[in-house]
Amino acid sequence: MSKPLIELRNLTKRYNNTTAVDGINLTIKENEFVTLLGPSGCGKTTTLRMIGGFEDPDEGEILFEGKLLNNVPAYKRNVNTVFQRYALFTHMNVYENVAFGLRVKKIPNSEIDRRVKKMLKMVDLEGFENRNVDSLSGGQQQRVAIARALVNEPKVLLLDEPLGALDLKLRKEMQIELLDMQRSLGITFIYVTHDQEEALTMSDTVVVMNKGVIQQVGTPEDIYNEPINRFVAGFIGESNIIEGVMLEDYKVSFDGMVFDCVDKGFAPNEPVDIVIRPEDIRIVVNPEEGMIKGRVTSVVFKGVHYEMIIESDTREYLVQRTKMFPEGSIVGMNVQPADIQVMKRGSTPCNEEEG
Amino acid sequence: MQRRGRIAYPYTVWMVIFIVVPLFLILFYSFTEGDIHNIKDLRFSLNGYKKVLEPIYLKVIGDSFLLAGISTLICLIIGYPVAMIIANTDAKYRNLLLTLFIVPIWMNFLLRTYAWMSLLSPNGFLNRVLMWLGLPKLEIMPGKGAVLLGMVYNFLPFMILPIYTVLSKIDKSVIEAAHDLGGNNVVTFMRIILPLSVPGIVSGITMVFLPAVSTFVISGLLGGGKAPLIGDLIEQQFLSSRNWHFGSALSIILMIMILISMAIMSRIDKSEPEEERRKI
Ligand SMILES: Nc1ncnc2c1ncn2[C@@H]1O[C@H](COP(=O)(O)OP(=O)(O)OP(=O)(O)O)[C@@H](O)[C@H]1O
Ligand SMILES: [Mg+2]
Numbered sequence: 001m002s003k004p005l006i007e008l009r010n011l012t013k014r015y016n017n018t019t020a021v022d023g024i025n026l027t028i029k030e031n032e033f034v035t036l037l038g039p040s041g042c043g044k045t046t047t048l049r050m051i052g053g054f055e056d057p058d059e060g061e062i063l064f065e066g067k068l069l070n071n072v073p074a075y076k077r078n079v080n081t082v083f084q085r086y087a088l089f090t091h092m093n094v095y096e097n098v099a100f101g102l103r104v105k106k107i108p109n110s111e112i113d114r115r116v117k118k119m120l121k122m123v124d125l126e127g128f129e130n131r132n133v134d135s136l137s138g139g140q141q142q143r144v145a146i147a148r149a150l151v152n153e154p155k156v157l158l159l160d161e162p163l164g165a166l167d168l169k170l171r172k173e174m175q176i177e178l179l180d181m182q183r184s185l186g187i188t189f190i191y192v193t194h195d196q197e198e199a200l201t202m203s204d205t206v207v208v209m210n211k212g213v214i215q216q217v218g219t220p221e222d223i224y225n226e227p228i229n230r231f232v233a234g235f236i237g238e239s240n241i242i243e244g245v246m247l248e249d250y251k252v253s254f255d256g257m258v259f260d261c262v263d264k265g266f267a268p269n270e271p272v273d274i275v276i277r278p279e280d281i282r283i284v285v286n287p288e289e290g291m292i293k294g295r296v297t298s299v300v301f302k303g304v305h306y307e308m309i310i311e312s313d314t315r316e317y318l319v320q321r322t323k324m325f326p327e328g329s330i331v332g333m334n335v336q337p338a339d340i341q342v343m344k345r346g347s348t349p350c351n352e353e354e355g
Numbered sequence: 356m357q358r359r360g361r362i363a364y365p366y367t368v369w370m371v372i373f374i375v376v377p378l379f380l381i382l383f384y385s386f387t388e389g390d391i392h393n394i395k396d397l398r399f400s401l402n403g404y405k406k407v408l409e410p411i412y413l414k415v416i417g418d419s420f421l422l423a424g425i426s427t428l429i430c431l432i433i434g435y436p437v438a439m440i441i442a443n444t445d446a447k448y449r450n451l452l453l454t455l456f457i458v459p460i461w462m463n464f465l466l467r468t469y470a471w472m473s474l475l476s477p478n479g480f481l482n483r484v485l486m487w488l489g490l491p492k493l494e495i496m497p498g499k500g501a502v503l504l505g506m507v508y509n510f511l512p513f514m515i516l517p518i519y520t521v522l523s524k525i526d527k528s529v530i531e532a533a534h535d536l537g538g539n540n541v542v543t544f545m546r547i548i549l550p551l552s553v554p555g556i557v558s559g560i561t562m563v564f565l566p567a568v569s570t571f572v573i574s575g576l577l578g579g580g581k582a583p584l585i586g587d588l589i590e591q592q593f594l595s596s597r598n599w600h601f602g603s604a605l606s607i608i609l610m611i612m613i614l615i616s617m618a619i620m621s622r623i624d625k626s627e628p629e630e631e632r633r634k635i
Contacts, residue, residue: 052531052535053534053535054531054534054535073534073539074531074534074535075534075535075536075537075538075539076537079535080535080536081531081532081535083528083531083532084528085526085528087526087528087529087531087532088529088532089529089532089533089547090529090551091550091551100533100536100538100546101536101537104536104537104538104542104546105537148532148536149535149536152536152537
């Protein structure tokens, strides 16, 4: 996972009056599992389609192993795609669907046979060779689509919400299978999803997008623990987002109190956004022992934990704890300095005012 | 359900009066001979069918099928690319373009054919233009060439429409998938688009071939009796020669041949998926 394989430089795509992708820069390394994550309409599919060669960028460059890819037609790119709705060839059986790419490349029949069979075995579809693709279940069609792409041994596999149409259980199974395949074949995956949990579980690198602009690139841990701005914090997991002021290095004030934190490098008295994850707020029974005092106004059992809303003088905090505190009780809340994530305000790459 | 059954009654009566009864009458006349106005004079006979086998009439039948076949082929060769162009046009202009090709159907069929007559006749528009340019006269009307032209012109929309419908329903991402897997435009067309459009081709062929093989207006007006088709022959038997028995026999033969060709076409339509099903 070292050499850069694909580089996107200032990549831009406009449709009539919307800017679908707005000057994104991204480097994707060999064998990396990269996920493009973002809300609907943020330009994930458009980015993927430009890499696949189905859409011409209006500006910017796509480099593949250092060489410009912009003017290479889709059928000459060493990239294969798993389409959102599978896009299988309904007039061919499973075998012919998978063999298509190899037949086009005029590979000898014996080798086609060997590779197709191996691939079908890998996606657990042995014995389905002669089945009509229309007669397969959604999960099976999905596997055919994956096999059809992977049999060509591409350097990069593009996947556009490949599991979107599957039910939760099947989706979890396929997530694991896809990860296994990616690891064992050593292929770079560029994966599109709007499911943040899927992105966090599967990826080496998560690229959070909003309105055609990359918000943050990082490991799942980075993205979750150190969201760079309000948008990322709000989109990834649940969080309490609070406006505050950075008094000086390691000192932030919000809700009329001063807290220790681990962030520095802000201007004195700079307005900031603060994110505190619901599971990072500790509750103490004695309100006097907490930095913040509040009253429990709602308790919901969520299986692993209780989700409580605690109202302080200034706001409502979302808190997740395994121990339940009854509605109406007055409690105290504490937050560790390391769990207070301070984010710059305004200077973020978010183009919200343009949209 | 009962109610719905009752609502269908008038329709059934309609079908019986206007389709089933005439069909049986034709069948009846084709197997009899004698004075058609005197029911007592009618007797069983195969003479109607025997007459069909006479060489001049066989030739007419052969000509009809040949001409209809050629015009169907021409319609396919012109219609397929046109349908493809329309299907690939920007959604904004697609309907406009489609309408342009379909508009001729909205004009009266006879009117259209008369228009061609005046264009193609020995002293018609076309020849006057040619004369004016100092070029030799074209004598395609009356004749088979003019009939062919009339058929292609009149029936082309019926080839374009079904092919366009099928092509426009092909999922764009399927074509992208073919490109993605290394197929250039030719490969993608031959292996993906063409096979997927077979149902449209089949219904296009059927919708052009059937009216073309039984037409008498086009051949009557543009062929000028020089190249009679089976349709003209049938018309003659009923209107001028008054040989209803021969006319009925001809109609029955034509119907059987059409049924056979339709059966063959639907075979072609289904052959591909069936093959795959058989392999299971
Ligand atoms: N062919 C097109 N013509 C016009 N606008 C388009 C086209 N394709 C995409 N867009 C617009 O570009 C923006 C980004 O679309 P894109 O499909 O990339 O979003 P996405 O992130 O994949 O969303 P989703 O999660 O819903 O699939 C949207 O505003 C969309 O309306
Ligand atoms: Mg999308």
